Amino acid sequence: MKGIAGLIIAAALAIAGGICNWLYIAKQADRYERESFVVVSVDQIRAGEKFKRQHFAKVDIPKKNLGNLEQIAVRWQDLEAVIGLPAVKDFAHDQLILQDDLKTPPQEKLNRKIDDDERIIVLPVDPRSFNPQHVSPGDLVSFRIPPAHSGRVPSTAVGVDGSEPVAEIIGPFRILALGNRKGSIDTAKVIGRRPTSENDISVSVKIRGADVEPKAQRIMNIVATTNFKGVQVLLHPATQNK
Numbered sequence: 001m002k003g004i005a006g007l008i009i010a011a012a013l014a015i016a017g018g019i020c021n022w023l024y025i026a027k028q029a030d031r032y033e034r035e036s037f038v039v040v041s042v043d044q045i046r047a048g049e050k051f052k053r054q055h056f057a058k059v060d061i062p063k064k065n066l067g068n069l070e071q072i073a074v075r076w077q078d079l080e081a082v083i084g085l086p087a088v089k090d091f092a093h094d095q096l097i098l099q100d101d102l103k104t105p106p107q108e109k110l111n112r113k114i115d116d117d118e119r120i121i122v123l124p125v126d127p128r129s130f131n132p133q134h135v136s137p138g139d140l141v142s143f144r145i146p147p148a149h150s151g152r153v154p155s156t157a158v159g160v161d162g163s164e165p166v167a168e169i170i171g172p173f174r175i176l177a178l179g180n181r182k183g184s185i186d187t188a189k190v191i192g193r194r195p196t197s198e199n200d201i202s203v204s205v206k207i208r209g210a211d212v213e214p215k216a217q218r219i220m221n222i223v224a225t226t227n228f229k230g231v232q233v234l235l236h237p238a239t240q241n242k
Contacts, residue, residue: 034060036076037069038097045091051082056097072098110176110202118204119212120176121220123228125201130233132178132198140236141203142171143219149226170215170222172236173203201233 041057058076061069074082074097085102110120123143125132135141150168176182179198205216212220222228 033063035063035066035070036060038074038076038079038082040091040093040095040097043093045087047087047089049087051085051087053079053083056082059096069096072100074099074102110182113176114204117207119207120202121205121212121216122200122202123219123223125199125233126229126231127199132181132201135175135178135201135233135235137175137177137182139175139238140172140240141175141201142169142173142234142236143222144169144232144234145222146230146232149222149230169234170218171234172240173205173215173219175201175203177202 036058038056039059040055042055045051045055056079082097082102088101091097091101114120145168147165147167150165152166152168178201181198206213208214211217222231
C-alpha cells in the first residue's frame with residue numbers, strides 16, 4: 001500500500017509541476033508577444049513622393065514595450081492603406097510611420113474656423129508688394145495704409161504740423177485662407193494641389209454689437225474707397241500667432 005500511495009503522490013506532484021510549468025511558459029510567451037508595425041526600409045523618402053511597398057519593412061515590438069504605440073503607429077496589417085499616399089514630409093531609414101503622418105490638411109469650410117463672435121472678410125492684395133508664398137493661414141498680418149489713402153494727420157501733441165496725412169497701420173488680423181489655399185504652400189505642393197491665384201486673403205474679424213469691430217470697419221472703408229491699391233501687408237512674428 002505504501003508503494004501505491006507513493007506512486008499516487010509522485011503522479012500528483014508531476015501533474016502539479018506540469019501545470020506550473022505550463023503557466024510559467026504561457027506567462028513568458030505573453031510577455032514577449034509582439035505587435036508588427038510599418039517602418040521605412042529605404043535610405044530616404046522625400047516629401048511629395050508616393051509611398052510604395054518597397055519603401056517599407058515590418059518591425060516587431062514586444063507588447064510589454066509598446067506603451068501607447070498601438071494608438072499612434074501604423075500596424076503592418078494596415079500597410080495596404082498606406083501604399084499610394086503622398087509623403088507629407090521627409091522620412092529617414094528605420095523611421096516608424098505614424099498615423100498623423102498620413103493626414104492631409106482638412107478641406108473644411110472657412111466658416112467652421114471662426115467663433116460665434118467672428119465673421120470673415122475677403123481683402124484684395126497687390127501682388128507687386130505681397131508674396132503669398134511666405135504666408136500661411138493662421139499667420140497674423142496688419143495693413144499699412146499709405147498717406148494718400150489714410151486721411152489721418154499726426155498728433156499736434158508731439159509738435160508736428162498736422163496739415164499732411166501720414167501712413168496708418170491697421171491690425172492685426174488672422175488669415176484663414178490665401179485665395180483657395182487653406183494650408184501652407186509646402187503642404188499644398190506635397191498633396192499635389194496646383195497653385196491658384198492668391199491675390200486676395202480671407203481674414204477673421206470680431207463682431208461688436210450690430211457691426212464689426214472698429215479696425216475691421218476702417219479696413220472695409222479703405223477697400224471701398226481705394227480698392228486697397230498701394231496698401232502693404234505687414235507680417236507679424238510667428239511668436240504672436242499662438
